[in-house]
Amino acid sequence: MSELKQELKEKIIEQLNLEDVAIEEIKDTDPLFGEGLGLDSIDALELIVMLDKDYGIKLADPKEGKKIFESVETMAGYIAEHRSR
Numbered sequence: 001m002s003e004l005k006q007e008l009k010e011k012i013i014e015q016l017n018l019e020d021v022a023i024e025e026i027k028d029t030d031p032l033f034g035e036g037l038g039l040d041s042i043d044a045l046e047l048i049v050m051l052d053k054d055y056g057i058k059l060a061d062p063k064e065g066k067k068i069f070e071s072v073e074t075m076a077g078y079i080a081e082h083r084s085r
Contacts, residue, residue, distance in 0.1 A: 004076045012072075015050050016043050028073040036071070044069060056084030 009023045012032075016039065030036040033044070044065055051057040057079065059065050068078045 001076055001080060004080060005072050008072050008075055008079075011050060011054065012037075012047070015046050026072060028076075029071050031071060032069050032075075039069075047075075051079070054085065055079050055082075057082050 005028055006023070009026045012018065012026070013021055013023065018037070021037070026037065033039045039047075044062075047069055048059050048062070048065055051059065059068070068075055
């Protein structure tokens with residue numbers, strides 16, 4: 001699971017062009033939106049595309065993403081349960 005979390009941090013930085021953020025700065029339980037990384041709704045759409053492209057996970061309900069994208073830890077748990085790739 002720690003490998004998946006590390007991979008997710010790398011993908012988030014790359015996908016969202018967070019050039020000012022180092023992997024070490026993203027804690028597993030830090031919120032991704034709001035006070036944490038400060039991501040916004042456009043970033044959420046990019047994360048949804050990343051889940052589909054890289055892990056074969058399609059989110060039918062965008063509200064579902066709010067729970068999944070709470071932190072790297074919640075994303076990793078969801079991916080581990082639902083991935084098809």
